[in-house]
Amino acid sequence: MVDVAWLLFIVASIALIVTPGQDMILVMSRSIAQGSAAGVATAAGVSVGLVGHTLLATLGLGAILRTSEWLFLVLKLVGAAYLVYLGIQLLRADRHVLVLSQGAPRSLRRLFFDGALSNVSNPKIAVFYFAFLPQFVLPGAAHPTLAVFVLGLVFAALTFLVKGPVGLGAGMLSSWLRARPRVLAWIHRTSGAVLIGLGVKLAFERRG
Numbered sequence: 001m002v003d004v005a006w007l008l009f010i011v012a013s014i015a016l017i018v019t020p021g022q023d024m025i026l027v028m029s030r031s032i033a034q035g036s037a038a039g040v041a042t043a044a045g046v047s048v049g050l051v052g053h054t055l056l057a058t059l060g061l062g063a064i065l066r067t068s069e070w071l072f073l074v075l076k077l078v079g080a081a082y083l084v085y086l087g088i089q090l091l092r093a094d095r096h097v098l099v100l101s102q103g104a105p106r107s108l109r110r111l112f113f114d115g116a117l118s119n120v121s122n123p124k125i126a127v128f129y130f131a132f133l134p135q136f137v138l139p140g141a142a143h144p145t146l147a148v149f150v151l152g153l154v155f156a157a158l159t160f161l162v163k164g165p166v167g168l169g170a171g172m173l174s175s176w177l178r179a180r181p182r183v184l185a186w187i188h189r190t191s192g193a194v195l196i197g198l199g200v201k202l203a204f205e206r207r208g
Helices: 006-017 022-034 036-067 069-091 108-120 123-136 144-168 170-178 181-203
Strands: none
Touching: 006 123, 006 144, 006 181, 022 036, 022 108, 022 144, 022 170, 036 108, 036 123, 036 144, 069 123, 069 181, 123 144, 144 170
């Protein structure tokens, strides 16, 4: 059995996934430039790229767990500080910025690989996974490494469930967001608050 805080994980994950960022803009721009199928293919690639980070995070965290519980504790505390930092960055984000670039037409296969590569090659996502996933593994979990792996896969699946529909209706969504900077500000502030709250919760969490 996987010992994780599922409700908190799903709420925090969705709050982060819906925040307009590099991946969201990539999906929206491809959909606007080449149609809904292009956006969905890009979203699928982005999600598969997250599976790659899941494997890296699982192997790395598993090695740390096997080496020392104290090192894992230090990692979680550093991760808490990093999550608070990300939250502050989101709170300070410019609500008027939503830039969508349009490149030359590409095949669906190329779009899929572009989406995957944009994630796999991004070191910030690797750091984020190391900081984010362990927060939801319950203290005293019987199989913490397996829990991290499952959380990573679920996060990747949630990413596609959110960004796939965004790819389908990106033109309408992008226009709607451009016309409503206050909504963008609300999304950033909500996601930022979730990250800060998660980091603070981790820092003061009582451990078994």
